[in-house]
Amino acid sequence: MIEIDAAWRAANPLPPVQDDSTKKSRGRVLVIGGAQRLPGAIRLTGEAALRVGAGRVRIATLQSHVALLGMAFPEAxxxxxxxxxxxxxxGPSDLLVQQAAVHNxxxxxxxxxxxxxxARLIETLGRSPAPGTALVLDAAGVACARTLCDQLNGYTGRLVLTPHAGEMAALSGRSEEEVVADGTPIAIEVAARFGAVVALKGPDTVIATPDGxxxxxxxxxxxxxxAGSGDVLAGMIGGLLARGADPLLATAWGVWLHGEAGHACAAKIAPVGFLARELLLEVPGLLPR
Incomplete structure (x- = not known):
């Protein structure tokens, strides 16, 4: 098993951001989600994508939340x-497909x-997969995907799944106790079945690829x-993908940046009690120059 340590990071750098880069060259991220009872979580994801260096972010969410998010997140x-x-x-069957096609x-x-x-959103994207677009599934997006292999087939090789133990149980059909006891072989199995990079989140995060x-x-x-920590990680991975990192590179670096941002918050605030949004300010300083 490969450790995401300093030696690995030195040997596997992120795509550089050139001095003459533009918003377009740094990539575009589309974040789809939100619900009436969780209107702000999607902002964490969108901001995380910008904090790792993506050039532009667009958020697709409930119509009733548009003004709220637009004021709270003017960069998106x-x-x-x-x-x-x-x-x-x-919504209109072609809207999300068109938007996905113009985002990295x-x-x-x-x-x-x-x-x-x-699942309805995944089915919509799966009917006309965008050939140059990577897809990250998180939260309900990954927990619902157990029966959606066919719908996700068009994203094989460009798909990242980020379940915690409970979501992995739903995704794999195993019990949460099995996942907690020994999740590694389950992550390997799911990665192969979906043709995806799988990050099984926890105190020990394991990343598996389709080739093992x-x-x-x-x-x-x-x-x-x-609360919200996973939303931040998903956005970071999406932002790194938009910058040009391949799915494994983006996922491994995203996991490391997320964890190290946690260490920085723990040192500055307290080991427990910092908020997910406080991770965001630590991320740019952790990115390699």
């Missing part, structure tokens, strides 16, 4: 989608708890187990 473009019972619906990476699921709503490569990062930071 906002797209309003229809909603039903407080959950997001795909899509992050789907942030701020969503309804797996049926997330395994990577590991231990955070030793209990404060990262807080």
């Amino acid at each position: 473009g906002i797209i309003g989608l229809p909603e039903q019972d407080g959950e997001l619906t795909p 990476a899509v992050v789907l699921g942030s701020g969503m708890a309804d797996k049926d709503a997330a 490569t395994l990577m590991h990062y231990r955070s030793d930071c209990s404060g990262l187990a807080t």
